[in-house]
Amino acid sequence: MHLVHTAAELRGMLDGERGVAFVPTMGNLHTGHLELVRLAAGAGRPVVSSIFVNPLQFGAGEDFGRYPRTLEADCRQLKAAGCDIVFAPDVAEMYPEPQTVRVVPPLADELCGAFRPGHFEGVATVVLKLFNMVRPRYAVFGKKDYQQLFILRTLTRQLNLPIDILAGETVRAADGLALSSRNGYLSAAERAEAPRLHAVLSAIVGAIAGGGRDYGALESAARDALQEHGWRVDYVSVRAQATLLPPRDGEDRLVVLAAAHLGGTRLIDNLEVASQ
Amino acid sequence: MHLVHTAAELRGMLDGERGVAFVPTMGNLHTGHLELVRLAAGAGRPVVSSIFVNPLQFGAGEDFGRYPRTLEADCRQLKAAGCDIVFAPDVAEMYPEPQTVRVVPPLADELCGAFRPGHFEGVATVVLKLFNMVRPRYAVFGKKDYQQLFILRTLTRQLNLPIDILAGETVRAADGLALSSRNGYLSAAERAEAPRLHAVLSAIVGAIAGGGRDYGALESAARDALQEHGWRVDYVSVRAQATLLPPRDGEDRLVVLAAAHLGGTRLIDNLEVASQ
Numbered sequence: 001m002h003l004v005h006t007a008a009e010l011r012g013m014l015d016g017e018r019g020v021a022f023v024p025t026m027g028n029l030h031t032g033h034l035e036l037v038r039l040a041a042g043a044g045r046p047v048v049s050s051i052f053v054n055p056l057q058f059g060a061g062e063d064f065g066r067y068p069r070t071l072e073a074d075c076r077q078l079k080a081a082g083c084d085i086v087f088a089p090d091v092a093e094m095y096p097e098p099q100t101v102r103v104v105p106p107l108a109d110e111l112c113g114a115f116r117p118g119h120f121e122g123v124a125t126v127v128l129k130l131f132n133m134v135r136p137r138y139a140v141f142g143k144k145d146y147q148q149l150f151i152l153r154t155l156t157r158q159l160n161l162p163i164d165i166l167a168g169e170t171v172r173a174a175d176g177l178a179l180s181s182r183n184g185y186l187s188a189a190e191r192a193e194a195p196r197l198h199a200v201l202s203a204i205v206g207a208i209a210g211g212g213r214d215y216g217a218l219e220s221a222a223r224d225a226l227q228e229h230g231w232r233v234d235y236v237s238v239r240a241q242a243t244l245l246p247p248r249d250g251e252d253r254l255v256v257l258a259a260a261h262l263g264g265t266r267l268i269d270n271l272e273v274a275s276q
Numbered sequence: 277m278h279l280v281h282t283a284a285e286l287r288g289m290l291d292g293e294r295g296v297a298f299v300p301t302m303g304n305l306h307t308g309h310l311e312l313v314r315l316a317a318g319a320g321r322p323v324v325s326s327i328f329v330n331p332l333q334f335g336a337g338e339d340f341g342r343y344p345r346t347l348e349a350d351c352r353q354l355k356a357a358g359c360d361i362v363f364a365p366d367v368a369e370m371y372p373e374p375q376t377v378r379v380v381p382p383l384a385d386e387l388c389g390a391f392r393p394g395h396f397e398g399v400a401t402v403v404l405k406l407f408n409m410v411r412p413r414y415a416v417f418g419k420k421d422y423q424q425l426f427i428l429r430t431l432t433r434q435l436n437l438p439i440d441i442l443a444g445e446t447v448r449a450a451d452g453l454a455l456s457s458r459n460g461y462l463s464a465a466e467r468a469e470a471p472r473l474h475a476v477l478s479a480i481v482g483a484i485a486g487g488g489r490d491y492g493a494l495e496s497a498a499r500d501a502l503q504e505h506g507w508r509v510d511y512v513s514v515r516a517q518a519t520l521l522p523p524r525d526g527e528d529r530l531v532v533l534a535a536a537h538l539g540g541t542r543l544i545d546n547l548e549v550a551s552q
Contacts, residue, residue, distance in 0.1 A: 159404055
């Protein structure tokens with residue numbers, strides 16, 4: 001496996017390659033990421049993974065500074081998972097000048113975007129830059145970041161990028177907690193409480209499967225359950241998979257999404273609802 | 277020369293081509309465009325020219341509806357100039373869904389952008405889409421649209437597109453008028469008056485070459501000269517070539533830009549000032 005830090009080195013390695021499978025990450029990898037690498041390796045070669053903590057997608061007061069950087073351990077895991085090339089640029093390589101060209105995706109002010117102004121613009125910008133550096137045939141993102149996946153699919157389609165976007169299923173701990181780099185911020189007591197986020201989403205999915213259609217009441221009950229246990233809730237929301245907007249009457253491909261803070265840690269999760 | 281109307285046909289033809297030279301146009305071609313095609317043919321092969329009147333870059337009340345569509349004559353001229361492939365998509369091919377991903381370039385509210393809200397966002401979006409469809413090694417734009425050229429160079433660099441942007445010199449009629457598809461809107465009397473736009477820019481360049489540094493006074497004199505002859509002036513502005521912003525003290529690579537209306541026709545022009 002090769003580790004490169006500049007776009008020029010990367011292009012030298014990828015010259016003439018037409019089946020590149022790409023997994024962008026911010027590093028601090030866990031099993032969820034490694035499943036994305038395995039999915040990529042089944043789709044194309046070489047497998048390129050990027051590791052870049054993108055300042056553009058962090059707001060003021062967010063965790064850009066303390067976000068864990070673990071390059072050596074990440075490389076060991078990537079190699080074992082079948083990655084061929086790791087691209088780990090520094091900030092000056094990615095942004096040699098102030099970024100004045102803005103990529104503004106849809107739904108940038110919805111769901112997580114309502115609580116993280118500029119976040120999805122930062123994500124869209126860095127992913128478009130990485131796509132143009134790597135020029136992949138396939139790119140893999142996790143369903144854990146469901147809104148991000150939706151936005152990047154839309155961006156790829158509307159900007160006519162010749163890339164197939166593949167989605168990896170969310171990987172969970174045995175108690176249901178979705179794997180996330182940010183789980184590392186949790187205290188032992190918070191870690192014990194954290195699976196409740198998945199539990200309240202499961203309860204909504206179960207209620208809808210059982211015929212429940214009062215989404216507002218289901219969302220409120222979930223918020224209350226979290227707040228009673230010390231969470232600060234950003235949102236719990238039933239949305240249409242096709243648009244990520246509130247479902248219209250009779251719309252049956254749904255997804256339930258939530259974001260909430262436990263102490264100083266913001267966690268997100270979601271569950272798709274099987275068609276009724 | 278091949279004429280294709282869909283991105284799929286185009287990709288079929290360009291498969292494996294790595295030296296594509298691309299000239300995006302809105303059709304209604306004149307000698308200025310054909311010089312861009314010749315410049316492209318000197319840079320790479322095959323030469324692809326697109327013809328697409330992009331609704332996204334026209335404002336309400338602008339000339340989208342009456343912009344001249346002359347595909348057959350355009351194709352004859354393109355063939356003679358050395359073009360290999362003409363890509364002429366319709367609006368549904370370019371925008372099969374509402375464009376919700378926005379590409380917002382810098383300087384979008386400066387100069388022409390101040391008078392045409394959304395124009396450069398529309399230009400940036402369609403050019404990025406075309407770049408991703410054509411995947412050129414070279415792309416050619418005219419200096420006549422100086423702000424557009426600046427914006428697209430910035431976009432290409434900041435989004436890490438592997439494309440060299442080449443600039444074609446402005447082609448002028450013998451009396452100095454810059455060639456433009458919109459010259460066709462002018463009455464005979466307006467056509468006789470139109471070269472004054474170039475004349476006032478030349479006067480500013482001459483004054484700066486002669487040591488003039490009171491750019492505000494030069495701009496005002498030019499505005500007055502135009503208004504006295506029936507023009508409605510959007511702007512006359514001395515700017516730095518490097519930033520397209522007002523020059524700082526001592527900045528010596530300058531460009532003078534203007535936009536003004538003659539009757540119902542909006543004309544633009546610019547002249548670079550040689551370093552002092």
